[in-house]
Amino acid sequence: MGIRFDFDKCIGCGACVPDCPFGLLDVVDDKVHLREGCTLCGACQEACPYEAIIIEAVEQAPADGSYRGVWVFAEQRDGRIKGVAYELLSKGRELADALGAELCAVYLGHGVDGVGELAAYGADKVYVVDSPALADNQEEPLAEALSELVRQYKPEIVIAGATSLGRSVIPRVAAVLKTGLTADCTGLDIDPAARLLLQTRPTFGGNVMATIVCQARRPQMATVRPRVFKKAAPDGGRKGQIIKMDFSREGMTSKTRLLSFVEDLTEKVKLDEADIIVSGGRGLGKPENFELLKELAQVLGAALASSRPPVDDGWIPYSHQVGQTGKTVSPKLYIACGISGSVQHMAGMQTSECIVAINEDPGAPIFEIATYGIVGDLFKIVPLLIDKLKKE
Amino acid sequence: MNIVVCLKQVPGITKVQIDPQTNTLIRQGVKGIINPFDTYALEEGVRLKERYGGKVTAISMGPPQAEEALREAISVGADEAVLLSDRAFAGADTLATAYTLATAIQKLNQYHLVICGRQTLDGDTGQVGPELAEMLKIPFVAYVSKVEEASDGVMRVRRMIEEGHEVIETSLPAAISVVKEINTPRLPSLRGLSRAKSAVIPVWTAEELGADKDLVGLAGSATKVVKVFFPQRVCRGEVLQGDPESQVDALLGKLGQAHII
């Protein structure tokens, strides 16, 4: 099982070495050597001219073909459906059409409002479980309810937002159903012949992209961060079938209880809802200089964001961090000031419609993805920008 | 309170470098480190033990050299450590990893709390924690930024969510994942270092665990990587020339034309 080298055939030519995307291969004493961390992606096998690399697949029973349909977990908070649910329905519609299957939304909560909207964004059916046990979004009852629905209706694909709630509930569901789950996908496609969901996600801090499948088990499950896919325009004329489900309360008791909630009010404009974002990095030099960006944000009606170093140094709270370990944003306009453009930062903002980069280093990687780049000192450029915007 | 901390050894690369010639990650000479997010889990475990008594057991699934990470855990206050290592564990996805860890946790004597990091640097999913909690049939509270109070029966924690934070009460045993805001990990003490050096770290294989061979490693994994590639960055941009004044004018012109502002 796994990967083997046939050392009668291997001559230590090293042809495979550069092809390992993870850099795990070396030639030691004329023989190839593999370090830990192999994902069995097969790149080296293709590169070997001597057929000395053997990857043994595990025999897996074919997937249960009775599973049909694409489901989207329509996360809500206090009865309001989160934006990511609509984004996933738009993507889910494409996936369902590619499979010739139906698209369903699952709404779990108490006090249901606006489930009709889910149909407008593409759902053919909406399963609704309305129960006081689900009011506070505690993970166990949510996972229990969703697993039960999946067992009953057998969808072939389940996708959900990679929000703090989705990241807690969905893995539990995958564990109950003993199926595969891929986190933080940035691309979802269908292999129609095999009815497989092709799940692409960044790994190794965004340096490498991996496409992952769940071959033998159903459903195929994935989470996607908010703002990764675009919401389509709703079609108010579309009608979906709303199916109310009854659940006994016993199955839904929770060992956790919400005692209180404290809202974070430091953000005036919410990052994930902003059309324009002004973002600062280490190039700001010191915490006071964020005031300059705040002013720019104010004239533009923008939200304020940051790369990681200012957060690590305590210049600005973590809730403003954009990137792999922060938020993913996709505004109409992202203005990056004094940010070099590390892969980890770009992972969180590269789908923005228009990116403006202000950086004094012409070689900064941020210029590779910037729509408009200004090579220059941000302390000259930004004040000018503020002045001119104020005059307009 | 008996606490289990799950930690993983990951390649210690803070800045992943790509060899421009071969387009591969540079791994040479990279030392294994404790997954940075797991150091907060470990520190919290040790602090809770200091507050409430009991002991901290660090567990890790990985290759034999992951033992170094466990010794490091002992040097900063873990009482015991167990390494789960077997060729059969290789190629595990989150489901198989969670199963292996959950089986080991069950084999440990009575535990009250399992602490995980929020995510690993290499796997980077944050799925292992909630999956293993489901397998152990215990609650899981993610993104904990403060443990307010704990007793043998219940615990009150504060967790971060998008909109702010929540105070959650959970019965014990339970599992949590912690964020870096929760504490500042300590450095090893001299006593800790010498304990780490002499500690005996048992290695459990699939057989010793009594794990089902079909549920561990590659065989137990539901997902499979079919393709790996480097992200293509298309250079779509335009660099605005001139002195600052004309650069800013050009920018505002462009943004205005595109009806962005």
Ligand SMILES: Cc1cc2nc3c(=O)[nH]c(=O)nc-3n(C[C@H](O)[C@H](O)[C@H](O)COP(=O)(O)OP(=O)(O)OC[C@H]3O[C@@H](n4cnc5c(N)ncnc54)[C@H](O)[C@@H]3O)c2cc1C
């Ligand atoms: C696992 C992992 C996760 C990470 N997650 C994230 C994440 O979520 N988000 C994130 O942002 N980072 C993340 N990082 C960190 C990331 O690798 C980079 O270190 C970070 O993004 C760099 O931030 P920066 O661009 O602000 O700083 P630097 O890379 O130091 O760049 C500063 C830039 O400012 C420019 N500059 C300096 N002075 C001026 C001036 N006066 N005018 C104009 N330009 C100026 C410089 O030319 C330079 O390009 C992560 C790292 C790891 C290993």
Ligand SMILES: Nc1ncnc2c1ncn2[C@@H]1O[C@H](COP(=O)(O)O)[C@@H](O)[C@H]1O
């Ligand atoms: N191989 C492993 N050994 C021990 N703990 C692990 C392992 N993999 C993951 N974990 C734990 O699960 C958390 C989430 O990991 P991941 O799902 O890989 O992002 C980590 O922070 C660790 O606490």
